[in-house]
Amino acid sequence: MKYAQEDAVEKATILFWKKGFQGSGMRDIQQALDMRPGSIYARFQNKEGLFKLVVxxxxxHSKDKLQSVADSxxxxLSLREFFKTALINPDELRYMRQCLLVKSITELELIGDVGKKAVLEGMVLLNNCFANIIEKAIETKxxxxxxxxxxxxxxxxxQFVGLRAFAILQTDDSAIEKMIDKVLYDLTAQWPSD
Amino acid sequence: MKYAQEDAVEKATILFWKKGFQGSGMRDIQQALDMRPGSIYARFQNKEGLFKLVVxxxxxHSKDKLQSVADSxxxxLSLREFFKTALINPDELRYMRQCLLVKSITELELIGDVGKKAVLEGMVLLNNCFANIIEKAIETKxxxxxxxxxxxxxxxxxQFVGLRAFAILQTDDSAIEKMIDKVLYDLTAQWPSD
DNA sequence: ATTTTACTTGAACGATCGTTCAAGTGTGTG
DNA sequence: CACACACTTGAACGATCGTTCAAGTAAAAT
Known part of the structure; x- marks a missing residue:
């Protein structure tokens, strides 16, 4: 049963990723999960409970990927590859170029406290992952x-947020690659002192 | 009458800016504009027509501000000031830190063709303004x-998109200023060659 | 003075929203 | 064999959604 749950959450993720929290109706969700309303509410409490699990x-998942970048x-170099795979993907997966968290932040006012908390805590957690990568890159010189x-x-x-917004509108993949190069260049460049 | 229209669009802008297209109900709009549904539909055709005017x-408005940066x-230096005023503002105007266009892009699928076109054309137009600023900065050395x-x-x-997403979540204004400094530093730095 | 025009009102439309619930199903436990 | 339990179904709930429309008002055009 646990597997079925993860599978359902995964299907819901695709929907929320494409249409957002507000834009995904319960009937869309019912169709995507192939579940009737009663089942959904029995399992996930309500729409926001499902959204929380999705987030x-x-x-x-994102943490795992960033962690394996840090472990490289x-x-x-791994970070560049991570950026590329996240930002350059076939057309049917274009919705993934947008960050689900950032997308959710733009509609944060419309999401309840439970979902909001999950989103904000997620941002902090991923921020830590980015910090780990930087620390590790300092170690490797x-x-x-x-x-x-x-x-x-x-x-x-x-930068990741900006890149994702850029990639969503961009048809030219090489422009995205150039933008990634600029980010990695600036990362190694000088930082403003306090 | 024209003044009343601009005033109404301005009030609608605040609403859409805060709540997004989908999140702003017709009843919210009616209340914000102090107009009854019939009047709104007579003037603006429908919700999307109003949204188009807002965008x-x-x-x-954004173009004017960027143009005056380029004319400086x-x-x-003007760009830095522009960033600061756009990203650092009192709490009751915090919603303005998000870019209305970027916010709209995240819900582009849910907006009709008319509104979508206005958003995408707006992005291109503002992109030209940024190009003008850079050209001018080259002239001034x-x-x-x-x-x-x-x-x-x-x-x-x-960078502006990324900064705005950052500023929305940030409580510490000096962190935003530091981020702006980094952007301006990287702007003057080296660019990846083709 | 009358018609036209632009705009206004507010009740009401059908559709869709998130959610509830009584009833049913199947599996595991006592 | 009975009972509990987790899960399922689908009809239906009231609220809200974007929108329409008949009727009214005020000022400009004829």
């Missing part, structure tokens, strides 16, 4: 040890 | 003349 699973021998870790983590997360 | 007015004697104008314009627009 948590999304964050956990050359984290910065890919980054100068003067790099301000916390600030660079915020910055990197930002 | 167009927003873009025109020191466009890069604030930027190297090797700076790739079109690419840097895309990049700058991206």
């Amino acid at each position: 948590e699973q999304y964050v956990a 021998d050359t984290p910065l 890919e980054l100068q040890d003067t790099t301000p870790v916390a600030f660079a983590a915020d910055w990197l997360q930002n | 167009e007015q927003y873009v025109a 004697d020191t466009p890069l 604030e930027l190297q003349d090797t700076t790739p104008v079109a690419f840097a314009a895309d990049w700058l627009q991206n």
